């Protein structure tokens with residue numbers, strides 16, 4: 001019997017791209033291209049991803065060269081958080097006939113806040129017969145988990161969620177944008193003067209509202225500083241954050257619906273103190289009430305496992321920009337990943 005392989009390109013070889021590479025290889029996916037930016041250009045992806053062996057795939061920063069010269073079924077995209085940055089890159093992938101699985105936060109549910117870009121990608125993807133989706137940890141904990149929990153309710157008045165992430169697992173850019181180490185006064189000035197981008201939780205709440213068949217009528221967001229209770233070393237900031245300085249930010253979102261239920265979320269992005277873990281909690285008020293709590297969660301790895309588990313769903317999906325709530329229920333996919341790609345979809349056959 002002939003084996004088949006999904007062929008993939010990794011677009012962005014940072015923390016997430018490296019983990020994703022290892023997971024893809026482990027699930028029998030053949031990686032045929034790697035797109036980087038400044039670091040590790042010319043080096044082999046296998047070596048940079050820590051596989052301990054070469055994949056024969058040099059990291060190239062000429063995206064067009066990689067996309068036009070490597071036939072791939074899917075591109076795993078993890079290099080930016082906003083739709084404007086993702087847009088031209090996704091267009092290139094689509095025009096080269098490739099499906100896209102992106103962990104770009106704003107692409108998770110772009111129909112509300114970024115509907116012009118979403119529609120443009122949707123039209124282009126339909127024309128080229130491929131599918132684009134946004135996924136990541138929110139696919140599970142901010143959408144499918146709470147959406148499934150809601151099935152126990154006859155009536156919903158409100159849905160509120162809370163989650164956290166350890167900023168020390170991100171790079172220095174994240175530390176700066178979160179205002180780490182600022183005094184409360186400097187934080188207020190900075191965040192009052194700078195227009196803040198939509199939060200990942202806010203974007204996901206809009207997806208949840210759509211998934212539950214409700215209609216968005218308004219949304220609000222604010223950023224609240226979390227202050228250090230004691231001197232705490234930060235890897236991301238590369239210094240000790242003093243007691244009383246900003247140790248993180250809470251992104252607080254509220255989404256109203258025409259039908260009445262209010263959705264809210266607080267996402268705490270902070271330097272963890274000993275014993276703190278990524279966690280998530282959802283509370284639905286209605287009849288009956290329902291709560292789900294995940295006390296400890298592998299946020300960083302989970303982002304990448306979810307993206308990889310989504311690969312067959314995205315290859316199988318109808319063409320267009322298909323948000324996560326329109327894909328099949330997210331689930332674990334055992335080895336090999338290509339076993340979940342429906343017959344007739346372009347997978348490479350090898351002897």
Ligand SMILES: NC(=O)c1ccc[n+]([C@@H]2O[C@H](COP(=O)([O-])OP(=O)(O)OC[C@H]3O[C@@H](n4cnc5c(N)ncnc54)[C@H](OP(=O)(O)O)[C@@H]3O)[C@@H](O)[C@H]2O)c1
Pocket residue numbers: 011012013014015016017035036037038039040078079080081082103104105135136137138170171303
């Ligand atoms: N949806 C989710 O659940 C979720 C979870 C985690 C992260 N994210 C998002 O995923 C993105 C990546 O996260 P990360 O932790 O991997 O960040 P990271 O470690 O900073 O890596 C980002 C990588 O992208 C590369 N890059 C930047 N611009 C590029 C371009 N134009 N073309 C190709 N590569 C480019 C960078 O290369 P250089 O270093 O050479 O510039 C870097 O290697 C972030 O924007 C984050 O918001 C989403």
